[in-house]
Amino acid sequence: MKNGICPKCDATTIYMQQLTSSEHRIYFSSFSASSPTQYICGTCGYLERYIVDTKKLAHVKVSAQWTPVPPETDEE
Numbered sequence: 001m002k003n004g005i006c007p008k009c010d011a012t013t014i015y016m017q018q019l020t021s022s023e024h025r026i027y028f029s030s031f032s033a034s035s036p037t038q039y040i041c042g043t044c045g046y047l048e049r050y051i052v053d054t055k056k057l058a059h060v061k062v063s064a065q066w067t068p069v070p071p072e073t074d075e076e
């Protein structure tokens with residue numbers, strides 16, 4: 001999506017917006033928060049959001065407020 005191509009419909013009608021309102025803030029911990037940049041496809045409406053502040057993003061890995069999601073494995 002960041003490359004200007006929609007991962008859902010392959011359209012090249014991608015638009016981006018930096019969110020600034022406090023209501024959009026994502027909290028990684030009680031002391032760390034950041035606002036996401038969002039990308040939307042003008043063709044199918046698919047929406048993605050990214051945190052671009054990598055220093056704050058790193059806090060999610062040690063935060064008790066976020067639960068790790070382990071990758072699914074094929075069990076035979």
Ligand SMILES: [Zn+2]
Nearest residue numbers: 006009041044
């Ligand atoms: Zn699309």
